[in-house]
Amino acid sequence: MNRYLQQLIEVAEIDKKIDSFEPRIVEAKFEVNQMIKQKDKLANEITLLEDDHKEVSLKISKNETHLAELNKKLEDIARKWKMVKTEKENKALSLEEEILKEQVTFANEEIERLSKNRNAKEEEIASRQDEIESLNTREQELRVSVQGVLDEIYKQREEILHTKIELTKNMDPKITHFYEKIRKWARNTSVVPIYKHACGGCFIRLNDKLYIDISKSEDIITCPHCGRILYVDENAPVQEKETKSKTKKEKEPKAQEPALEAVE
């Protein structure tokens, strides 16, 4: 096989391996990221609950002020009772006292209701804080094990990158440049084996002449349909080599058939 083609196949394999590390890194970090998201969600909920809590507390203190005022008025009425002389004054004061007492009852009920509400908010906040705490503990444990996995992945990737550097050192820069240009759009399918007589990248069937040329592995040949670099994988299943003889089914000979008949 052409030495340059052999190098290209190797470097393309290495690039594929290097790229395969990315999803592994994402996967390793996934659970930690999920935990961070969960904690953010809980923290946001706590902020909203704290706002509600402040609002309820404000309402309670307003009711308490109102209640103090009502009690003061009731004390005034208690003093006024000593000065009541007529039946009319008696009635008016009784009515006033009754209304105030109703207002006191209402204010007390309101304070009780609001206090229950505030306690519920406090419980909700506390339970979310507990959840965050336990997530923090689990996250720390997870981070330690994830770091171990990541370190191993980074180490392997570093080794492979080193292999690539060593390999490309000995390559013709023109060829590596040519390959990198294809790789920009074809990524990990820049150098592909022929599969069932077709380009392994775009899967369009190749004509016989091209197939034979590629089989010889003497040159770097690109797919005429997509531009990827093609080669015949010597380790491919037998079927691939067998197809070499099955030329009748190919497109190109069909197109040429009328011309051949004319010659005959």
Ligand SMILES: [Zn+2]
């Ligand atoms: Zn192709």
